[in-house]
Amino acid sequence: MAAPSGTLPSIAETIARHGLDARKSLGQHFLLDPAICARIAAQPGDLTGRHVLEIGPGPGGLTRALLDTKAASVTAVEIDRRAIAALAELQAAYPDRLRVIEADALKLDTATLLPAPRVVVANLPYNIGSPLLVRWMQEAACFKALVLMFQQEVAERITAAPDSEGYGRLSVLAQWRCRCAMLLRLPPGAFTPPPKVHSAVVGLTPHPDPPSPALFASLERVTAAAFGQRRKMLRGSLKSLGEADRLLDEAGIAGDRRAETLSVAEFDRLAQGLLARSL
Known part of the structure; x- marks a missing residue:
């Protein structure tokens, strides 16, 4: 781990120097407590030789904690120009390990x-957590691990089991591609300014x-149709996909079941069947 060059x-x-107040329009709630940031940076395990991507670093609280690990490099993507200026000081201290990119992470x-x-x-x-997660699930094989902070409600949806209140499209997509675990829960007071909801990693x-x-x-397509009309039985909610009864029969799934009762493996069978039909 290289020490910072200079003070x-x-x-x-x-x-204070950059007037970097959190902006609601950007979904900003800064995480500044060094102890909490260090706990989050430790969650992926040993980062020796790893290249870390951080989205929305703001003034750099978590960025500092990541640079305190043995990560080979940290690439921070930020859209707020005020934060870019603030991060320039951190980049000057770690010229060989920190890269700051001004961009929209969704693009x-x-x-x-x-x-x-x-x-x-x-x-x-x-405001971009869920869309980014879906994007990353498409390319999940490119990453060794992802440690992500969301609103607690979203985190609970990602890790929810079948037949539970939070189980839905996000649960299926995430668990189909990854082993998912709730790591930390944080109260509003951990952030500046405090959000109105709890958060979780x-x-x-x-x-x-x-x-x-x-x-x-x-x-x-399957999860969008199934959960888009989750109160309906699957034989009704999957009609938009065409020949719903046949699709369900081939997957060995009863048509009177509802989306929230299906396991990830059962959704996989439906997706495989739908794909086979289009080939």
Whole structure:
């Protein structure tokens, strides 16, 4: 772990100097407590030789904690120009290990942004967390691990089991591609400014043998149809896919069941069947 070159200002000094107040329009709630940031940075395990991607670093609280690990490099993607200026001071202190990119994370090909082995560790802005997760599930094989902060409600949906209240499309997509675990829960007071909801950190470890893009798209279609009308029986909710009864019969799934009762494996069978029909 390389020490910073020169004196590094405190994060409070950095925020004051750049007038970096959190903006609701950007979904910003800064995580500044060094102890909490260190706990999050430790969740992926030993980062020696790993290249870490962070989205929405803000003034750099978690970024500092990641640079305190043995990660080979940290690439921070930020859209807020005020934060870019604040992060420049941190980049100057770690010129060989920190790269700051001004960009919209939703428009970046994050899988090719940094060399392997790649790890994502991020306190995600609330307004882009779910869309980013779906994107990353499409390219999950590119990452060794993902440690992501969400609103607690979203985190609970990602890790929810079948037949539970939170189980839905996000649960299926995430658990189909990764082993998912709730790692930490944080109260509003851990952030500046405090959000109105609790937050939680989820760990995602990608499964081997990634599916084809066509199979991923097929699963997206099945889950969108099934959970889009989750109160309906599957024979009704899957009608938009065509020949719903046949699709269900071939997958060995009763048509009077509802989406929330299906396991991830059963959704996989439906996706496989739908894809086979289109070939």
